[in-house]
Amino acid sequence: MKSRKLVSFSCAILLSIIIVSCNNVNTADQFTSGSYRFVFDESLSPLLDQELYVFKSIYPDAKPDVIYQPENKILDLMLNNKAKFAIMGRTLNPDEVKVLSNRNLPPQIGKIAEDAIALIVGKNSPDSLMLLSEVKSLFLSNTKTNKNLVFDSPNSSIINYLMKLSGTNQLKQKNVYALKNSKEVIKYVATHQDAIGFISYSWLLEPDADYASAAQNISVVGVKDDKAKNINNGYVKPSQSALALNQYSLKRTIYVVDCTGKVGLGTGFASFLQSERGQKIVLRSGLLPDSLPRRDINIKKDL
Template sequence: MKFSFRALLSGVAFLIVLQACKQNAGKKTELDGFMSGTAVFGADESFSPIIDEELYIFKAAFPDANPVLQYKAEADVVNDLMNDKYRVAILPRTLDTTELGILKRRSLTADTIRFAIDAIALIVNQASNDTLISVNEIKSMLNGRSKTDKNIVFDNPNSSLVRYLKTLSGNNGLKQKNIYALSSSKEVIKYVSTHPNSIGITGFSWLNDPDKDYADAVDKVKIVGVRNEDSKTAPNQYFKPSQETLVQHTYPLSRALYIIDCTGRKGLGAGFASFLASERGQRIILKSGLLPDSIPPREINIIH
């Protein structure tokens, strides 16, 4: 009988693979807990200022919890959610029937919690004399029917803001020669701060307590008052975005913010959602200048 060195190597390799399989089989996949572990979430980059604030306090309160946020344009966040790259997303809309159907085919449901309301703000350069605009004028401007010579700028083409503007105007293209998509909300604010002949459209959350890298630009722009001609209560009045005008529904350009948990269990997604909806999480929203979904009660200490 001849000794086969190749056969010996094959046998050793087989034993090594077999042992590795046994070791892996003995290991259990560590799942994230309600307030512990690591999990990846997708989030609309339009809301990174307020989400980062919430995340900072959440991690400080629960050191064992490690949500990892991937900020992307809304369309990309939804696409990744549908392709199972993560199962928790923070978006300014709920999932539609088609998207819910995709989840259902994977035996998943979407637990959705609304936790804040943001405003769409129109900004102009401090040197501009334009301080008032109506909703119908905005629509005309986006549809190219307005004779304005101003450049209209907003963040990237796949953002939730662009989807909002398309729905508002009924224009799925927004391809007029004076309408430009930049790369981010910061770039919109910086552009308007240096171009007097421009109008920027951005989320209100970017104008409150800005980071140092664009705070100077915020100081060089001003917010335009908006009138809603179809309003039943104040069709002739102009309003600027604020917590007061959002809660009274007098400012016409607003959108809700949701956390959508498709994990089907009480993991870190449910834990973070619970924190956002809690009194502490809602106070962070209130302090940021956005409107919390439920306004926390004020505590008044009376000293006798």
């Protein structure tokens, strides 16, 4: 009897430890504290680095574990239950939502900002203006061109965006090149007049010292939607105002995807991004906030 009681008592202690351990795992990260794995689209790092810097300065106990990955890798991690909080340049499609929901992890998806896909060429390149139909045709296998198309990654969200825009599901051309990151794209285009680079507009707004000189030796291509009803708008370069007025054709929405299924650090960061302070950071970055921050104006009456 004593032996059975001892075994029962030991099992109860073990069960208690397991329960406490599980609870600790679930509560290790809080709304503004603790650590949690965040996976972000590397093409959006200029904006997200700013957001993270301010968030961590306000909440010093928040220690997000951030990794930057190309879009296809992010989706692979999420769909295989290896990541539960991500920021991407597109939303999830119905099939992806279904996979996550079937695992009892229905994604909470919110908009953060509008970004532009910028086409860049060498400073002295004659290709400073392009029709949208010409941009689309660059990714079709039957198009002949002497231009090299340069991207930040073979699994880039920008490649996925342009392939979808062009109506193709694979790139067979020999003139398509993927480099290490967007900085390398800018550096390459600055020294190769036969190249067209494709990057997020955010990389051109406040260049870091390690690629600032290269950024001075590239030009941004103006794009014109030749099938738009109001064709008189002419060729438009990416800018905050062009995004706000819906004038630039190559734009995308930045989304936060939260599949954590709890109120934790991911929820806290998502709330910060969509708050007035988070949206002001988007505004200052040069991209277009999802919701324009309120601007208070005090009018004093002269006596």
